[in-house]
Amino acid sequence: MLQLNDLQISIAVSGLKTGDNPQPGIPVIRSLRAAGFKGKIIGFVYDAMESGIYLDDIADEIYQMPYPSTGAESFLTRLNYIHSKSKIDVIIPTLDSEIPLYIRLHKELNALGIHTFICTEKQFNLRDKSKLFQYFTSKDVAVPKTVLLNSVAEINKAIQDIEFPVFIKGRLYEAYRANNIIEAQKYFWELQAKWGLPVIMQELMEGDEFNVVIVGDGKGNCLGMVPQRKLVITDKGKGFGGVVVNNPALEKFARKIIQILSWRGPCELEIIKDKEGAFHLLEINPRFPAWVRLAEGSGQNQPAATVLLALGEIIEELPPFKPGVLFIRHSEDIISDINLLGEISVNGELIRMHK
Structure with a gap:
């Protein structure tokens, strides 16, 4: 079993939301602690209501990050600020939407002494839901029939090749089972509003x-x-x-x-x-x-x-x-103090003073 007992470093981990659609940050941190890591854990959050903020035994420091959609410059500026306050050695990003930024900022992070171990831009693009069917079927890997929808009208054409029920998927997140064209149109509009085009229609197997x-x-x-x-x-x-x-x-x-x-x-x-x-x-x-x-x-x-x-x-x-x-998976209530919510909401950071 790998052990991290002797590492005196700081590790940043994102994605501290739990609930019905939990993010991976909490289990990643718990796995690091299970490996004996006694160094500093820094939590990156995007919302003051991410439940992992309020667990005392998860992250020593919490910092709110700008959403990836704001671009690389603001993201790097925030990372520079956090790094100046609390030196970061390794980042484990756990959200799909962040990965392209960390790939793009690889050289800048290396110059700061911040390390990651993630996929390359080419790998990230080839595994995109919109490319999966075309790329992997050509490599003799079976993928359910997939159609890219750039307008709701294209659903009528798509169902000539794919029979209901189908999955309607967002580019980055979310997938819904549609049993008929009305449901398919409804989910198309919802996912387009959240994640943009194309929306993916996939054969349900x-x-x-x-x-x-x-x-x-x-x-x-x-x-x-x-x-x-x-x-x-x-x-x-x-x-x-x-x-x-x-x-x-x-x-x-x-x-x-x-x-x-x-x-x-x-x-x-x-x-x-x-x-x-x-x-x-x-x-x-x-x-x-x-x-x-x-x-x-x-x-x-x-x-x-x-x-x-x-x-x-x-x-x-x-x-x-x-x-x-x-x-x-087990769900439970977290009891905390409203002052912590105020601190992360107003200051964008929370530093725990452990005894």
Whole structure:
């Protein structure tokens, strides 16, 4: 098991929201602490109501960040300010929308001594939902039929190739099952307003759903891989319970995808096995998933490995995962003080003074 006991550094992690659609930051931080990390954890948030702000044992310092849509300049200015107050050594971004900025600012961050271990711009673009079908089917990787919608009128043409029910997906986030054209039009307008064009319409496949969390070395190899089968699925398609499975065919399929992309850093593959037993790639998410602690629990602490890789350490492939390890997501109320909400809302930062 990887240990971070001796590292005297500061690690920044984003995405501290929990709830019905949790972000990965909290489980990433808990995995780092499980690896013995005793250094400083800095939380990056975009909203004062991100629940992880109010957990005393998560982040030592909290800083509110400008939304990625404001652009690289304001993002870098804020990072410079935080770095001047509290030196940052490693950042683990956990939100899709941030990844392009961290890729773009790679040289500037390196000059500041801030390290990441994430995918390249080419890899990020090739795994985009709008490119997935065309690119991977040409590489002999099955992907459900996908149509890019640039207007609501195009739904009428698309259903000539894809039968209802279908998934209507936003470019970055969210997916809804549409059973008829009225529902498809409704979700198109909602997702266009949130995430812009194109909106994605994808064939809905029946079968067993799997997710695989992976850390790629950037050369086509998997340094860590843990597959899980979804056991509890919310109405938004999010996994709230799952079990680690030993399925050599699934692992072979996942390794092929990583090899094609020469993927660097963390990612999550969403895969479905159809009734005939064939695997189909649904999505590639370019960061850790919210269930990443299942990897730690099954013997692979992938967030800890990512920190070492960001620092330039050479690590071997992580130990084999333990099948049969189960996760069930648990929700609870956080009790805090209104003054903390005021502090992060007004000052944009919160510094905890631990005894």
